[in-house]
Structure formats: C-alpha cells, structure tokens
Amino acid sequence: MKKITLIAATSCLILAGIFFTIKNRNTSTPDQTVSEKREETNQKKSTAPTQSQISATQDSAPKDVEQKKDTEDTSPKKSKRTYTREYTKEEKALVSTLLKRNSHFKNSDIEIMNIDKKTQRSSVVITSEHKGAKYSFSALIDNRTGKVLRTWGRTIMERRNPLIIE
Amino acid sequence: MKFNLRSTKFIIAATIITMMMVSCVESPNTKRSDSSGISNTKSSVNAGYGRILQDNPIILSGNSNLDEDVNLAKLLKSNQDFITFNTQLKEPCILITDCIQVTEDYNIEPFTNSDNRWAFTPTTTEFLQVNTFGHINKITDAFHNNLLNHYNNIATPTIDPSLATSNYPTSLPISLFNSKGHWNPMRPLIAYADCDLSNNASFSPSTFELCMGYDLVFKDQVKFAQDNTVIYHEVGHGLVDIMMNMRNTAEYARTLADPLLDDFVIRSDLGYGTYDEAGSINEGLADYFSYYVNQRPHMGEWALGRFNNASRPLKEDDSIHASGIAVDENSRLSYPTYLAYNPNNVTLPSEDIHYAGQIFSHYLVALTEDIQSQCSISKANAIKTVSYVLTETLAELGDLTAKGNDFHSGTAINLNQDKSQVWISSVNPITYRKISQYMGKYLLNVVVNSTTGICSANAVSPTPSPLPYSKDDVESLLDQYGLLLFRTYNDNGNGKSGEEYSFSPSATAVDTLNRKRTELLSKSQLTLETRSDFNSFDIIDNQATLKSIIDSYLLQGKITGLSELTDSDLGFNNGNGKASPGEVVGIFVNLYNNSNSIMGGARVTAADWSHMENDQPCSNLSDAFPTTSQGGTACTTVTDANFDDSARYHPVCMMEYNDGSSTKILSQKEFFNQLKTDAGLLEKDCLDPNDTKTCMVRALQGAETQTVSMIKPKANWTETISKADGSPSFSAGNFMYFEINKNIPIGTKVTCRLRASYTNCDDCHHDSSNGYDDFRDWEYATEKPFNIINITFQVAD
Numbered sequence: 001m002k003k004i005t006l007i008a009a010t011s012c013l014i015l016a017g018i019f020f021t022i023k024n025r026n027t028s029t030p031d032q033t034v035s036e037k038r039e040e041t042n043q044k045k046s047t048a049p050t051q052s053q054i055s056a057t058q059d060s061a062p063k064d065v066e067q068k069k070d071t072e073d074t075s076p077k078k079s080k081r082t083y084t085r086e087y088t089k090e091e092k093a094l095v096s097t098l099l100k101r102n103s104h105f106k107n108s109d110i111e112i113m114n115i116d117k118k119t120q121r122s123s124v125v126i127t128s129e130h131k132g133a134k135y136s137f138s139a140l141i142d143n144r145t146g147k148v149l150r151t152w153g154r155t156i157m158e159r160r161n162p163l164i165i166e
Numbered sequence: 167m168k169f170n171l172r173s174t175k176f177i178i179a180a181t182i183i184t185m186m187m188v189s190c191v192e193s194p195n196t197k198r199s200d201s202s203g204i205s206n207t208k209s210s211v212n213a214g215y216g217r218i219l220q221d222n223p224i225i226l227s228g229n230s231n232l233d234e235d236v237n238l239a240k241l242l243k244s245n246q247d248f249i250t251f252n253t254q255l256k257e258p259c260i261l262i263t264d265c266i267q268v269t270e271d272y273n274i275e276p277f278t279n280s281d282n283r284w285a286f287t288p289t290t291t292e293f294l295q296v297n298t299f300g301h302i303n304k305i306t307d308a309f310h311n312n313l314l315n316h317y318n319n320i321a322t323p324t325i326d327p328s329l330a331t332s333n334y335p336t337s338l339p340i341s342l343f344n345s346k347g348h349w350n351p352m353r354p355l356i357a358y359a360d361c362d363l364s365n366n367a368s369f370s371p372s373t374f375e376l377c378m379g380y381d382l383v384f385k386d387q388v389k390f391a392q393d394n395t396v397i398y399h400e401v402g403h404g405l406v407d408i409m410m411n412m413r414n415t416a417e418y419a420r421t422l423a424d425p426l427l428d429d430f431v432i433r434s435d436l437g438y439g440t441y442d443e444a445g446s447i448n449e450g451l452a453d454y455f456s457y458y459v460n461q462r463p464h465m466g467e468w469a470l471g472r473f474n475n476a477s478r479p480l481k482e483d484d485s486i487h488a489s490g491i492a493v494d495e496n497s498r499l500s501y502p503t504y505l506a507y508n509p510n511n512v513t514l515p516s517e518d519i520h521y522a523g524q525i526f527s528h529y530l531v532a533l534t535e536d537i538q539s540q541c542s543i544s545k546a547n548a549i550k551t552v553s554y555v556l557t558e559t560l561a562e563l564g565d566l567t568a569k570g571n572d573f574h575s576g577t578a579i580n581l582n583q584d585k586s587q588v589w590i591s592s593v594n595p596i597t598y599r600k601i602s603q604y605m606g607k608y609l610l611n612v613v614v615n616s617t618t619g620i621c622s623a624n625a626v627s628p629t630p631s632p633l634p635y636s637k638d639d640v641e642s643l644l645d646q647y648g649l650l651l652f653r654t655y656n657d658n659g660n661g662k663s664g665e666e667y668s669f670s671p672s673a674t675a676v677d678t679l680n681r682k683r684t685e686l687l688s689k690s691q692l693t694l695e696t697r698s699d700f701n702s703f704d705i706i707d708n709q710a711t712l713k714s715i716i717d718s719y720l721l722q723g724k725i726t727g728l729s730e731l732t733d734s735d736l737g738f739n740n741g742n743g744k745a746s747p748g749e750v751v752g753i754f755v756n757l758y759n760n761s762n763s764i765m766g767g768a769r770v771t772a773a774d775w776s777h778m779e780n781d782q783p784c785s786n787l788s789d790a791f792p793t794t795s796q797g798g799t800a801c802t803t804v805t806d807a808n809f810d811d812s813a814r815y816h817p818v819c820m821m822e823y824n825d826g827s828s829t830k831i832l833s834q835k836e837f838f839n840q841l842k843t844d845a846g847l848l849e850k851d852c853l854d855p856n857d858t859k860t861c862m863v864r865a866l867q868g869a870e871t872q873t874v875s876m877i878k879p880k881a882n883w884t885e886t887i888s889k890a891d892g893s894p895s896f897s898a899g900n901f902m903y904f905e906i907n908k909n910i911p912i913g914t915k916v917t918c919r920l921r922a923s924y925t926n927c928d929d930c931h932h933d934s935s936n937g938y939d940d941f942r943d944w945e946y947a948t949e950k951p952f953n954i955i956n957i958t959f960q961v962a963d
Contacts, residue, residue, distance in 0.1 A: 104734070116429055140432065152371075160518075
C-alpha cells in the first residue's frame with residue numbers, strides 16, 4: 001500500500017510539474033497560433049524536409065537563445081549603427097565617377113551592390129535626404145561615365161505632399 | 167499490483183489537490199490590471215515574451231474619438247505574446263538567417279535586451295519597437311506559411327505545365343526558395359519603429375526598410391507604430407515588392423551563379439509616378455494585407471484616421487462611406503466612377519493613389535467573401551486562396567525576364583529583357599485592366615480548377631455542374647467592380663507570333679453576357695482638347711518650380727539625370743510659358759473625353775516608338791502627318807522582327823527644317839545632320855553626344871508619361887479634378903518633362919508625336935483582327951493600341 005501511495009504521490013508531483021510548465025509556456029494570446037508556431041518552428045531546426053519540397057524549417061539558421069545571467073544588467077542597451085566599411089579602391093573610383101557626373105548626389109549615401117566589369121555596368125543603392133525624409137532607390141550606372149542608366153525601387157511614402165502647381 | 171478503493175481515492179484526491187495547487191501558482195504572465203492598466207514590466211512576462219497591442223488604440227478602446235494622451239497600458243491584455251528568444255529584435259525566417267530587424271530609427275542598432283523579456287511601458291521607444299516587431303512577425307509568418315503551402319501543394323512549379331500531372335501553369339519559379347525569392351535576397355527587412363518622419367510612414371524597396379513616423383501635432387504621444395494596421399500596410403508594400411520580383415530574383419540568383427552570364431540586377435516596381443494605376447493597385451494591395459492578418463475591413467484608424475482624417479475602408483458597408491455605396495451588385499465601389507473618391511471628404515475629388523486603390527482593396531475583400539461563400543471554406547482559407555492568386559498574378563506581371571514561366575522558352579510578358587522595364591512602366595504598364603485580367607486567369611487556374619482542391623465545393627466527385635465557384639462567378643464579381651475590362655484572359659501570353667505559351671496556345675474568352683456594368687469605350691473618343699476655352703497643352707518653365715521638381719525627382723530616383731548640356735540650376739528657364747533653349751519644361755497634354763462615359767487611367771506617353779523608317783517620319787500613320795511633301799515617307803509594315811530597328815524606333819519629337827526651298831519635318835538625327843552641314847554642329851553639342859536621335863529635345867527618362875485618374879464625359883481632366891473654387895488641381899506629377907537643347911535654333915518648330923491610351927478602352931488593348939486577343943507586346947511599339955496625339959510648339963527666346 002505504501003508503495004502504491006508513493007507511486008501515486010510521485011505521479012501527482014510529476015503531473016503537477018508538467019501542468020506548471022505547460023501553463024507557463026502556453027499562456028499567451030487567444031490568437032496565439034502564429035507566434036507559437038514561429039516559436040515552435042524555430043525550436044525544431046533539425047526536422048529534415050523531403051527532397052522535393054521546401055519546408056518552413058529548412059536550413060533556417062538556429063535561433064540564438066541566450067540565457068539570462070543573474071549578474072547581468074537587463075536594461076535595454078542602445079548603440080549607434082555605424083557604417084565603417086571603407087570602399088575598396090575600385091568602389092571608390094566608381095563612386096567618384098558617379099559623383100562627377102551626378103553632383104546632386106554629393107550628400108547622398110551610396111552603397112555599391114555589384115560591379116560588373118564585363119558589361120561595364122554596376123548597380124548601386126543611393127539614399128538621400130530630401131525635405132526631412134529619407135528616399136532611396138537602386139540605379140544601374142555606366143562604370144565609365146557615371147551616367148545613371150536605369151532606376152528602380154524608389155521609396156513609397158504613405159502620405160504624399162505633391163508639389164502643387166498653380 | 168492491485169488498486170483498492172482506498173488507494174484509488176487517495177490518488178484522485180492527490181491529483182485534485184495537486185492541480186489546485188498548480189492553478190494557484192501565479193505565473194509571470196497573469197498580472198493584475200487596475201485603473202492604470204496593465205503593469206507591462208519585465209517581471210510580468212516570461213523570457214521570450216512581451217506584450218503588444220492586439221489592434222490599434224481606436225479599435226481596442228472602442229472609442230473613435232480617443233484622446234491622444236490615452237494610457238495605452240489600459241489597452242494591453244494581460245496575456246503575454248511571444249516575441250523572440252533572441253536578445254535583440256531580430257528574427258530568422260525560412261532559409262534566411264537575417265530576416266527581420268527592428269530598431270528605433272536610422273543609424274541606431276537594435277537594442278540589446280539581455281534577459282529577453284520584452285515587456286516595456288507603452289510610452290517608451292522600446293515598446294514601439296516590440297509592437298512593430300510582433301506585428302511584422304505575425305504578417306511575415308502568415309505570408310511564408312501560405313507561400314510554402316502554395317509552392318509545395320498547389321502550384322506544381324517543378325512540373326511542365328503541358329503535362330497532365332501539372333495543376334496549372336504557375337508563374338512561381340522553381341528556385342523560388344533557394345534563390346531567396348520569398349524575401350529580399352540581399353538584406354533583412356529593417357523597421358524603424360520610432361522614425362523621425364512627421365505625419366508619415368514609408369517603405370523603401372531598395373534598402374528594404376520601413377519607417378514608422380509620428381503625428382506632427384502630437385509628436386510625443388501619437389506614433390504610427392502604435393497602429394498595427396499601418397504596420398501591416400507598410401509590410402504589405404514589401405510583400406508586393408517580393409511577389410513582383412519572384413521571377414527576377416530567381417534570374418538574379420541564376421546569373422550570379424554563372425560567371426558567363428551578366429548579372430540580372432534590375433527589379434520591378436508597382437507604381438512609377440505621382441499618380442498612376444499601378445501605384446494605386448499597390449496601395450489597395452497594401453490595405454488588403456491589413457485585412458489579410460486581422461480580417462477587419464478598415465485600416466489606419468489611429469494615426470492616419472483619428473488625427474489626419476485619412477483612414478480607409480475596405481468594404482462598402484463601412485459607415486464612413488458616402489450614401490449610395492453598398493455591397494449589392496449595383497452599388498459597389500466600381501471602376502472608374504470612384505477613382506477620385508475620398509471617403510473622408512466626399513465633396514471634392516481627390517486624385518490620390520491611396521483613395522483610387524480602394525477600388526482594388528474592396529474588390530479583394532469582396533472576392534475573399536465570395537470564395538468563402540461559394541467554396542464553403544473558412545474566411546482564413548479564403549484569404550489564403552486570394553493570396554495564392556495575388557502571388558501568381560504579381561510574379562508574372564512583374565517578370566522583367568519576359569518569360570513568365572520556367573518552362574516557356576520564348577517571351578510572353580513585358581516584351582523582352584532589354585526593354586521590359588520601360589514596357590512595364592511606360593508603354594504597357596500595369597493598370598486596373600491588366601491586374602484584373604491576370605487575377606481572372608489565376609482565379610480560373612487556382613480556384614475554379616478543381617484539381618487544386620482549394621475550392622472544396624468544386625473539388626467533389628463527380629464534378630458538380632455548374633461548378634459552385636465558376637468562371638461566371640469570377641467574371642460577375644469583376645464586372646460588379648467595373649473591372650471586366652478584358653475580352654480574353656490572355657492565357658496565351660503577349661509574346662510574338664509563335665511564342666505563345668505552348669501549354670495555353672489560345673486565349674480563353676470572357677462571356678460577354680457577364681459584362682453588365684463594365685464599359686469598354688472606343689479609343690477614338692479620347693482626343694486632344696480643341697475647345698476654344700482651353701489650351702490643348704500647357705508648358706511650365708518657371709525656374710524655381712522646375713528646379714524644385716527636378717531636384718526632387720533626381721534625389722528620389724524618378725528620373726535618371728539631366729544632360730551635361732543642361733544647367734543643373736536650370737538657369738535657362740525663363741518662366742515665359744514657352745520652350746526655350748537650355749530649359750527643362752513640363753508639358754501637360756489636355757485630353758478630352760468625347761464619350762458619354764467616364765474614362766479611367768488616361769495616359770499620354772513620350773516613350774520612343776516605331777514611327778519612322780530610314781530615320782524619316784512615317785506619312786502613312788493615322789495622323790497622316792507629315793505628308794510625303796512635308797518630309798514623311800510611306801513606311802512599310804512594322805513587324806515583330808523590325809519594330810525596334812534603330813532607323814524605325816525613334817524618340818517622339820521631330821523638327822521642322824527649311825532648306826531654303828521647302829519646309830520638311832525631320833527626325834532629330836536628320837535635323838542634326840543638316841545643322842552639322844549648315845552650322846558645324848557636332849555630336850558633343852547634342853543632349854546626348856552618343857545619340858543624335860535625341861539631339862535637340864528629349865523626354866526625361868522616368869518622367870516621360872502623363873497619367874490622370876479619370877476624365878468625365880464630354881470634359882477634360884481640368885474640369886474633372888478641380889479644387890473647391892473650380893480651378894484645376896495641378897501637381898508636378900500631372901506633367902511630362904522634356905529637356906530642350908541650348909543649341910537649338912530659336913524659332914524651330916517642334917512636333918512631338920505622342921501616343922495616348924486609357925484603361926477602359928476597347929481597341930487600345932484588343933486586336934479585333936485576332937479574335938479580340940490582347941495586342942502583342944511588340945505591337946505596343948506601334949500606333950495600334952494608341953491614339954496619336956501631336957503637339958507642336960515653337961522654340962522661343
């Protein structure tokens with residue numbers, strides 16, 4: 001009898017432990033399926049997808065799960081994003097050619113995406129500030145002349161203030 | 167082992183007691199709330215969790231007049247939301263390690279939160295970031311889950327569509343996921359949740375960034391990131407960009423992997439100007455993405471609606487709508503009647519892509535409900551179904567490789583790789599007609615088609631007749647919205663003869679009996695204004711105005727640049743309302759609607775076209791100008807083989823030249839040759855020294871098309887879109903822009919052979935000599951789909 005009681009008590013404690021864990025894990029929103037699925041998906045990184053199909057878990061990078069340390073300061077830390085990457089010599093030359101032909105970009109950020117020596121055409125992303133807002137677009141440019149040949153991917157503003165012409 | 171009654175009772179009792187104990191343990195998520203709202207502190211949540219606003223403050227409070235100082239903590243629910251186990255607001259997604267990031271603003275790194283507990287006081291910037299992150303993850307998860315199901319179970323992209331095992335010809339590329347075409351292949355989506363941008367929010371495709379700004383008046387209290395529907399809308403623009411570029415991204419990956427191929431770097435946009443139908447469709451789609459997540463047919467009630475009177479409904483039964491708009495089939499928000507309808511101010515027409523886009527968002531919501539009802543499926547599944555159709559549609563329409571399908575060897579969309587970008591933006595752009603036609607095609611392929619099994623009611627055996635969700639249903643709903651603007655589904659593609667999709671060699675016809683409300687008008691009804699009270703066209707050349715426009719267009723990337731001959735300060739612009747040497751001018755062509763119905767999406771384009779032969783203007787086009795005695799030549803037939811021959815395919819503007827004995831109309835190339843002989847003009851004196859065809863006058867690339875939303879019957883645009891005082895409501899986007907060479911002789915007469923078209927036009931799109939199939943893409947290089955509009959001006963001092 002004692003043995004049965006012991007087993008029963010142990011079972012209850014284990015059950016209690018399980019209930020407690022579940023309760024603390026699955027307590028979130030009434031509409032929790034999406035975030036929970038994501039949470040679970042990110043924890044099931046090892047699931048092997050079939051060859052012919054793409055799986056939500058396929059090759060996703062493991063999520064960084066960092067444990068809290070008691071001694072850590074948990075207040076949010078803010079830092080400036082810094083763009084320290086220097087242009088290579090080749091990129092510097094391209095930017096110089098671009099700015100020589102398009103001086104209106106002198107205050108813009110120019111990010112080189114691709115330098116194609118074969119076609120002598122390169123793609124860049126240009127970000128400028130205009131009337132208090134940032135605008136960016138992609139451009140295909142001629143390596144030799146710096147001429148902008150095509151543009152695409154312009155910023156979409158939710159509210160536009162078109163220049164009114166009387 | 168035996169269980170007796172006593173031990174059984176003990177076990178039951180112990181279990182009950184234990185469960186009661188467990189239920190009494192306060193887990194961190196159950197925090198008390200009082201009159202000050204939820205105490206949203208770190209100690210109140212588990213690691214990885216936080217709290218976000220489940221909707222915008224107006225909806226959560228139920229108060230449409232909610233004060234800007236509202237305590238948002240009162241609107242939080244006590245339960246926790248999973249945020250991330252990372253210590254920064256960063257998240258991977260399928261096959262992409264660095265998928266989503268949220269930070270405070272530009273140039274600020276995502277903050278580090280070492281205990282990854284994400285509950286913050288709602289007045290803090292950290293809360294805004296968590297709120298933004300939570301909602302971005304929500305919509306991204308839904309999008310990717312739907313896309314996976316679409317790719318794996320519905321579209322059969324790896325199967326040749328001509329085989330019986332294919333469900334239908336899909337536009338999804340085989341390498342969709344491996345090429346990272348399901349996201350941006352180059353960078354994470356970065357959202358700036360507390361962005362320094364007043365009264366606005368934005369999405370930037372090139373940097374893949376969202377900026378959620380603040381209200382101008384209540385800067386510290388009212389933030390766009392507090393409204394989840396605006397977050398969904400902005401991410402929606404990102405998803406549109408992804409879908410439009412699925413095939414382009416796949417091609418980019420293919421060319422990148424092969425050193426022998428030129429890198430395919432260009433990408434598609436949906437929207438090109440201040441006002442155009444593609445841009446308004448993009449806005450309608452972005453609004454639908456709010457509904458896509460929350461199934462609620464209204465967006466932007468907080469920062470947009472409450473403080474800027476600019477929220478938008480997505481369904482006709484919304485109380486914000488004007489009377490007369492209703493969900494019955496005769497009272498829909500239909501095209502083109504409601505293109506300039508602003509539900510926040512119904513008395514004045516408003517030419518704005520967001521308001522015009524309501525037609526599309528309302529159609530998409532009605533389509534969702536139609537599918538839900540006819541197919542007997544849940545609303546959530548109906549929304550997924552619409553997303554499959556949208557993905558297919560945008561992936562094909564945005565295809566700059568011009569193939570449209572991995573198994574197609576020819577071209578079928580957007581002409582060819584070389585000219586696809588100008589075709590999609592200027593020559594044959596995405597309009598309400600085109601999007602409706604391709605939506606229709608994929609509704610037939612994906613939903614009506616019972617082999618996909620999506621429409622449960624259709625996918626029963628034996629196949630019901632008539633189908634519960636049928637081609638008639640597709641056409642009927644489009645017609646209710648005035649969108650049954652096409653005669654065939656164009657399922658054979660737009661390629662040249664012999665390059666039709668092999669799996670759909672002929673086009674499926676629309677049942678004309680289903681076209682009850684949609685009107686198709688004749689292109690001849692669109693003319694140049696000739697009434698004496700109006701100008702046929704207007705020129706603006708004020709230096710300050712043009713400088714402001716051009717600076718803005720250059721920095722925003724709308725135009726590629728000015729000639730090196732043109733003064734960057736536009737110092738030659740004299741503001742006399744005429745074109746003078748060295749100026750940049752804006753030209754507004756005043757089109758007249760001679761029909762008895764509203765015209766939608768009237769466009770004039772100054773893009774190059776096949777209107778010459780041997781560098782001489784054709785005399786035998788419908789404008790009969792110039793005649794052979796005026797220098798024209800009887801051109802031979804334009805074909806798919808010669809349409810872009812250099813001596814045929816010319817810029818629009820021609821020059822009048824007097825050789826002393828007669829006056830001729832010359833191409834600019836010939837004009838240059840004459841001036842070279844007469845006055846020693848050199849190539850370097852041309853606007854582009856490498857192209858004498860644009861020597862004297864050229865449209866600025868990117869600003870070569872003028873689009874207006876609508877023109878009332880027997881009226882022009884200036885009478886249609888006017889201000890309260892009746893004066894026309896001109897903005898920079900209403901004009902096309904041209905450079906005038908500073909070396910052009912004063913007094914030279916310039917005739918620009920422009921071409922006009924509009925969306926609800928019959929013979930602008932349908933070839934009556936080919937079973938009313940669409941014109942082929944190359945035919946858009948000719949006059950067939952257009953009315954020729956000649957404007958002539960004399961270069962003044």
